[in-house]
Amino acid sequence: xxxxxxxxxxxxxxxxxxxxxxxxxxxxxxxxxxxxxxxxxxxxxxxxxxxxxxxxxxxxxxxxxxxxxxxxxxxxxxxxxxxxxxxxxxxxxxxxxxxxxxxxxxxxxxxxxxxxxxxxxxxxxxxxxxxxxxxxxxxxxxxxxxxxxxxxxxxxxxxxxxxxxxxxxxxxxxxxxxxxxxxxxxxxxxxxxxxxxxxxxxxxxxxxxxxxxxxxxxxxxxxxxxxxxxxxxxxxxxxxxxxxxxxxxxxxxxxxxxxxxxxxxxxxxxxxxxxxxxxxxxxxxxxxxxxxxxxxxxxxxxxxxxxxxxxxxxxxxxxxxxxxxxxxxxxxxxxxxxxxxxxxxxxxxxxxxxxxxxxxxxxxxxxxxxxxxxxxxxxxxxxxxxxxxxxxxxxxxxxxxxxxxxxxxxxxxxxxxxxxxxxxxxxxxxxxxxxxxxxxxxxxxxxxxxxxxxxxxxxxxxxxxxxxxxxxxxxxxxxxxxxxxxxxxxxxxxxxxxxxxxxxxxxxxxxxxxxxxxxxxxxxxxxxxxxxxxxxx
Numbered sequence: 269x270x271x272x273x274x275x276x277x278x279x280x281x282x283x284x285x286x287x288x289x290x291x292x293x294x295x296x297x298x299x300x301x302x303x304x305x306x307x308x309x310x311x312x313x314x315x316x317x318x319x320x321x322x323x324x325x326x327x328x329x330x331x332x333x334x335x336x337x338x339x340x341x342x343x344x345x346x347x348x349x350x351x352x353x354x355x356x357x358x359x360x361x362x363x364x365x366x367x368x369x370x371x372x373x374x375x376x377x378x379x380x381x382x383x384x385x386x387x388x389x390x391x392x393x394x395x396x397x398x399x400x401x402x403x404x405x406x407x408x409x410x411x412x413x414x415x416x417x418x419x420x421x422x423x424x425x426x427x428x429x430x431x432x433x434x435x436x437x438x439x440x441x442x443x444x445x446x447x448x449x450x451x452x453x454x455x456x457x458x459x460x461x462x463x464x465x466x467x468x469x470x471x472x473x474x475x476x477x478x479x480x481x482x483x484x485x486x487x488x489x490x491x492x493x494x495x496x497x498x499x500x501x502x503x504x505x506x507x508x509x510x511x512x513x514x515x516x517x518x519x520x521x522x523x524x525x526x527x528x529x530x531x532x533x534x535x536x537x538x539x540x541x542x543x544x545x546x547x548x549x550x551x552x553x554x555x556x557x558x559x560x561x562x563x564x565x566x567x568x569x570x571x572x573x574x575x576x577x578x579x580x581x582x583x584x585x586x587x588x589x590x591x592x593x594x595x596x597x598x599x600x601x602x603x604x605x606x607x608x609x610x611x612x613x614x615x616x617x618x619x620x621x622x623x624x625x626x627x628x629x630x631x632x633x634x635x636x637x638x639x640x641x642x643x644x645x646x647x648x649x650x651x652x653x654x655x656x657x658x659x660x661x662x663x664x665x666x667x668x669x670x671x672x673x674x675x676x677x678x679x680x681x682x683x684x685x686x687x688x689x690x691x692x693x694x695x696x697x698x699x700x701x702x703x704x705x706x707x708x709x710x711x712x713x714x715x716x717x718x719x720x721x722x723x724x725x726x727x728x729x730x731x732x733x734x735x736x737x738x739x740x741x742x743x744x745x746x747x748x749x750x751x752x753x754x755x756x757x758x759x760x761x762x763x764x765x766x767x768x769x770x771x772x773x774x775x776x777x778x779x780x781x782x783x784x785x786x787x788x789x790x791x792x793x794x795x796x797x798x799x800x801x802x803x804x805x
Contacts, residue, residue, distance in 0.1 A: 273395075282461060284386060286455060287383070287407065297373075301315060316736065318366070318369055321373035326377045333719040356448075361445045393465055399706065415574065424440050501710070502711060514715070515716055534724035538728025540601055543736075544732050556677060598697065599760065600692030601756040611679075618676060619641070685749075708770065
């Protein structure tokens with residue numbers, strides 16, 4: 269690897285550290301749910317509010333992220349985002365109430381715009397042949413962050429001690445949340461070592477500085493050629509500098525294919541259930557009957573699967589291409605959720621003497637003795653019985669133990685289904701959406717389009733996070749996974765005819781294919797319309 273290629277990798281990987289911080293922030297909350305719910309006596313909706321607060325913050329931030337990136341530059345905006353992560357982690361660990369914790373998590377969510385900003389920066393600085401790998405590096409760092417969070421949670425929950433300041437049942441969740449402070453601080457420091465985006469510099473008329481940056485990552489002649497391409501593209505769209513003008517162009521007829529691809533991918537990534545498993549991993553595994561500590565251990569398998577298949581995505585994305593990976597991945601998403609639905613729909617819950625014997629050491633079983641001999645055909649009716657016999661706080665801390673003792677299910681089918689979904693997501697829609705976002709949007713609408721569609725996926729993700737505890741309690745695990753499977757199927761059907769292949773193409777070449785083709789297709793109809801409206805000779 270020559271020095272220029274190494275520079276491109278170095279800058280991209282530093283920016284992609286934000287992905288690690290995001291992954292850690294997103295997954296670490298999964299280990300705190302039961303402790304926070306018990307400490308602050310939270311309802312299902314309040315649990316969803318704490319867990320979903322970052323996505324709500326991301327929704328708000330994305331209204332301003334693109335404009336900030338255009339006004340301040342990609343680099344300065346990323347530094348601000350990194351500082352927000354740092355502040356949020358500190359405030360979360362010190363929270364003394366449900367409201368304070370929610371606000372702290374919300375502030376952290378303002379930094380979730382780092383995903384779209386990192387994709388924007390990396391897409392603008394990466395050479396065309398390396399762009400897929402480098403944008404995917406952001407997704408890779410996300411899953412490394414997820415894995416780190418699951419390991420941290422598992423280690424802490426298996427070392428709970430009443431006599432420990434940091435590991436006691438009342439403080440362990442604070443230690444979990446505080447673990448984000450170190451990587452967030454490191455990211456703030458390292459961001460000062462990356463250059464500004466050459467496309468942003470050109471947009472601001474700083475052509476000499478742009479060429480200096482391009483010369484750091486490309487051979488001299490190629491750097492001059494790329495700068496000329498950037499300048500030509502900016503000149504062609506110099507009348508679309510304002511947000512309103514960019515939005516009008518994005519919603520125009522020539523952009524309809526680009527818009528449709530961006531919107532569908534954004535919705536599908538958020539609504540197929542990734543954030544339900546990501547943010548509630550131990551809770552999900554408790555539904556299978558793995559018990560408390562085992563559920564934290566199973567969550568590690570999610571992290572490992574995420575890392576392995578993200579690595580495969582990075583390896584194949586520039587070889588196989590974006591389209592084949594995305595289509596095959598969505599097929600796997602549909603089938604894996606269907607397997608989970610089938611497994612949960614055949615689960616039963618029995619209360620017998622064996623159930624009582626298993627639970628006597630962890631909970632008062634007196635309320636269950638009247639239920640001996642009863643069998644429940646779904647988790648909803650079983651949990652309703654438990655709620656009528658135990659107070660909410662007792663259930664929050666012990667529901668996993670009770671389900672483990674009472675459930676009759678094929679755990680391997682559901683476990684394989686969940687891990688297959690994680691694998692499918694991370695080799696397809698997870699990284700590929702951000703790669704395509706960095707490629708399909710022309711420079712003329714890029715700073716509006718990427719944050720806008722990141723906003724769409726954030727809204728979808730927020731709804732999944734906010735309502736998953738309520739959804740699980742109301743509809744049950746089987747129907748919840750069935751819904752995710754149907755959402756994936758709809759996305760697959762809609763994307764199949766629209767999605768192009770973009771590997772090894774510059775942003776300007778992709779624009780010529782997608783937008784240029786739309787313009788050519790619309791030209792004959794406009795001429796026909798003009799001729800049909802002309803008076804007869």
